[in-house]
Amino acid sequence: MIDIKILRTDPERVKANCARRGTDIDIDALFELDKSYLQLLQDVEGIRAQRNELADECKNNPDAREQMKTLKQELSAKEQQLGEIKAKVEEGLAWLPNFLDDSVPDGHGDEDNFQIATWGEMPTFDFEARDHQALGEQLDIIDTKRGAKVAQSGFYYWKGQGAQLAAALFFWTQQELIKRGFTLFFSPCAAKQQTLFGTGYLPFFADQTYNLESEDLSLIGTSEQTLVAYHSDETLTAAELPYCYTAFTPCFRTEAGSYGKETRGIFRVHQFHKVEQIVFCMPDESPKYHQMCQDNEQALMELLGLPYRVVNVCVGDMGAPGYKKFDIEAWFPGHGGYREVTSNTNLTDFQSRRLGIRYNDGGGGKGFVHTISATAVTDRVACAIMENFQDADGCVTVPEVLRPYTGFDRLTP
RNA sequence: GGAGAGGUGACCGAGUGGUUGAAGGUGCAGCACUGGAAAUGCUGUGUGCGUCUCGCGCGUACCGAGGGUUCGAAUCCCUCCCUCUCCGCCA
Numbered sequence: 001m002i003d004i005k006i007l008r009t010d011p012e013r014v015k016a017n018c019a020r021r022g023t024d025i026d027i028d029a030l031f032e033l034d035k036s037y038l039q040l041l042q043d044v045e046g047i048r049a050q051r052n053e054l055a056d057e058c059k060n061n062p063d064a065r066e067q068m069k070t071l072k073q074e075l076s077a078k079e080q081q082l083g084e085i086k087a088k089v090e091e092g093l094a095w096l097p098n099f100l101d102d103s104v105p106d107g108h109g110d111e112d113n114f115q116i117a118t119w120g121e122m123p124t125f126d127f128e129a130r131d132h133q134a135l136g137e138q139l140d141i142i143d144t145k146r147g148a149k150v151a152q153s154g155f156y157y158w159k160g161q162g163a164q165l166a167a168a169l170f171f172w173t174q175q176e177l178i179k180r181g182f183t184l185f186f187s188p189c190a191a192k193q194q195t196l197f198g199t200g201y202l203p204f205f206a207d208q209t210y211n212l213e214s215e216d217l218s219l220i221g222t223s224e225q226t227l228v229a230y231h232s233d234e235t236l237t238a239a240e241l242p243y244c245y246t247a248f249t250p251c252f253r254t255e256a257g258s259y260g261k262e263t264r265g266i267f268r269v270h271q272f273h274k275v276e277q278i279v280f281c282m283p284d285e286s287p288k289y290h291q292m293c294q295d296n297e298q299a300l301m302e303l304l305g306l307p308y309r310v311v312n313v314c315v316g317d318m319g320a321p322g323y324k325k326f327d328i329e330a331w332f333p334g335h336g337g338y339r340e341v342t343s344n345t346n347l348t349d350f351q352s353r354r355l356g357i358r359y360n361d362g363g364g365g366k367g368f369v370h371t372i373s374a375t376a377v378t379d380r381v382a383c384a385i386m387e388n389f390q391d392a393d394g395c396v397t398v399p400e401v402l403r404p405y406t407g408f409d410r411l412t413p
Numbered sequence: 414g415g416a417g418a419g420g421u422g423a424c425c426g427a428g429u430g431g432u433u434g435a436a437g438g439u440g441c442a443g444c445a446c447u448g449g450a451a452a453u454g455c456u457g458u459g460u461g462c463g464u465c466u467c468g469c470g471c472g473u474a475c476c477g478a479g480g481g482u483u484c485g486a487a488u489c490c491c492u493c494c495c496u497c498u499c500c501g502c503c504a
Contacts, residue, residue, distance in 0.1 A: 041463060045473045051485090052473090058484045059431055068484040235460090356461095362442095364469095 001353040002096050004089075007031060014096065020106070020315055021097045030092040037085045044082050047075045094203060097320035098350040104324055107314030110340075113327065114314065119298065120307030122331050127392045131334030132383035133265035136162060138394045139411050142266060154255065154270035158379075161411045165398065166273070166382045168405030170248050173275040173300060173377045177246045180296060182277065185247040187226040190217045195229040198355035200321030200347070207256040219252035224373040227278040231357045236369060238361035242281035242289055246376065249274065265383065267339065272379045279372040282359060283349065286370035287324075290346040293374035294326050297342050300377060304399045306384050307331040309338055323348040330384040341384060342375035386411070 007014050007030065015027045051071055057064040105114045136142025141162025147155040158166045178184055193216055196202040196209065201221060210219040220226055227245050236243070251274050262268040277296060279289045294310070301308050313325040325345040329338035349368040352358070360366045389397040396411040403409050 038463075041473090045463070048474085049472060055485050056432070062484090065484040072484075 001093060001350060002098065003349075003353065004034065004093060007034065007093070007096075013099075017097065017099050020100065021320070022316065023095075023097050023320070025092070025095060030089065033085065033092065034089050037082070037089050040078065040082050040085060044075065044078050047071065047078065051075060094197070098323050098348060100315065100318075101324035101346070103312065104318065105312055105314040106316075108316035109314075110311075110317045112314040113311035113317055115309050116312050116326075117298075117310040118308070119302060120305070120331070122307050123333055123388055125333065125390075125392070129333040129336075129387065130390060130394065131265060131332070132267075132386045134334065135386045135390055135394060135396065136265070139396070139413055141165070141411065144266060152270065154268075156266045156269060158382075161406075161408065162382075164406050164408075165385070165402070165411060166379060168398075168402040169377060169382050169385070170273060170275055171405050172402055174246060174248055176300060176303070177244075177275070177277060177296065177376060180244075182244045182246040185223075185227060185230075185245055187220075187223050187247045187249055189220050189226075189249055189252075191220055191225050191229065192216045193218070195225055195232070198232055199225045199228050199351050200319070200354065201225060204320045208253050210252045210254060220249065221253050222251045222274060222373075223247040223249040223276045224278060227276065228280075228351050228357075228371055228373070229355055231280060232355035234356075235358045235360050235366075236280060238282060238359045238365065241359065241369065242279050242285065244289075245278040245280075247276055247278075249276070251378075266379060267383065269379075274378045275376040277344075277372070277374040277376050279374075280352075280357065280369045281372070283367060283370050286346050286348060286372060290324065290326075290344065290372050290374075293344050293372050297328055297344060297374060297376065301328060301330065301341075301381075303401050304381070304385065306381070306388055308341070313343070319345075321345075321347050321350045323350070330381065330388075332384055332387045334387040334390070339380070339384075341378065341380045344374035345372070347371045347373060 002014070007027070011027055011031045018025055018027060051068065054064055054068050054071065058068060105112060107113065130138070133142065133144070139162065141159050143157040143159055144153075147153075147157050157163075174184055190212065193202060196218060201209065205221070208221055212218065226249075227247055230245070231243075251272050253270060253272075255268060255270060258268060266272075277293045279286075279293060281289045298308075298310070308328050308330045311327050311329060313322075313327055318325050322345045325343055327340050327344070328342045330341045331337075332339045348370050351371045352368040357369050357371075358366060359369045385399060386396050389399070391397070394413070398406050398409050398411065400409075
């Protein structure tokens with residue numbers, strides 16, 4: 001949610017932002033609607049003031065009670081009208097995308113993202129590199145067939161050493177983040193509509209959500225939803241910020257509209273697993289903590305020894321709630337290209353405004369905190385490990401940092 | 414799942430139809446007292462929205478949420494949500 005005051009005082013800025021985002025919303029109409037809302041609001045409050053004044057008199061003046069009856073009719077008619085306009089304004093406001101940082105590149109899709117860093121050396125093989133699906137089948141550690149049998153296409157099993165590798169990766173990552181000052185959570189994996197709305201997943205990504213029948217609950221698409229909403233309707237003490245939270249959860253996505261894309265292997269699936277980084281901070285510090293999350297992500301990749309590049313995500317590839325976003329794309333030799341493994345978004349006050357997450361510095365300074373939402377690792381990182389560290393015989397060398405948790409140093413049939 | 418109790422400001426806790434935005438207490442802040450502190454005393458201490466001759470004034474809303482009764486509701490009625498206790502079931 002953007003600050004409605006910006007719409008009131010500088011509608012041109014909102015218009016320009018929507019234009020750059022390719023969002024087709026009639027800002028002028030919304031501006032006028034809000035204007036009529038404000039007028040009516042004043043009107044209603046004026047009548048309420050009259051009513052309250054009259055109410056005192058009613059105690060011992062029957063005439064006043066008669067006046068009150070007519071006043072009340074007038075009031076309730078206008079209050080209803082006010083409620084209707086307010087709902088329309090809020091609906092319009094809910095669809096407005098966040099503003100963008102000046103450094104966000106123009107563009108329509110991921111092909112327009114701007115590479116800003118690379119790290120590591122791409123491995124060279126004297127055999128044809130297999131992708132994670134081929135390796136997973138050969139080693140019998142990824143089972144997509146049975147995932148489809150038991151659940152649906154798009155679900156899968158990690159099995160045996162593969163499950164051990166994934167478990168080690170996720171556990172190690174949590175340890176690394178705890179070392180860096182993050183508080184670990186076990187989170188609900190379902191959330192109500194208001195939570196999804198507040199984090200910006202509704203209305204923007206409504207078709208990506210699995211909803212539970214007859215319940216005001218959806219499966220989470222990311223623990224960002226539950227970790228950010230953890231503080232909804234709370235005022236945080238400025239001196240205690242930042243709060244850095246992490247959780248490991250499954251993430252559920254319908255992937256509606258993306259059938260046929262990236263379907264090989266377990267790159268794009270209905271359920272994946274993620275260790276997340278969430279930061280609540282003061283507004284002027286969000287660029288700093290956005291970078292901190294980025295440094296963490298890159299450190300993890302480097303400790304694992306995975307070659308990667310960082311891209312500054314362009315307008316067209318960034319969701320409406322995002323203000324600035326970096327993706328890390330790992331090198332996938334079996335696939336023969338870089339593929340997105342993590343993303344790191346500064347959402348500024350877009351979520352905190354919807355969720356009512358404020359700060360108070362005790363000296364009169366108050367406002368909405370900023371939130372950062374960044375991946376630490378997902379299953380995709382395990383896939384990258386398989387593809388990068390494969391041998392001619394189809395075995396995979398386990399990164400050293402994970403060996404204490406896997407208990408073995410090679411994935412073997 | 415069955416039975417009961419309850420949801421009031423940072424916290425505890427009064428308040429069952431009319432200056433109650435809300436007593437009292439605790440906490441917190443400032444001042445006084447002190448060599449300093451404790452204790453004590455005094456003063457102050459919610460948030461959102463709107464408005465403005467931006468004075469931190471004025472108006473309005475908020476006592477779990479939403480509706481209703483009434484001239485008027487924290488106080489009465491209805492629905493929902495949540496919490497607690499006991500029983501049952503259960504990883």
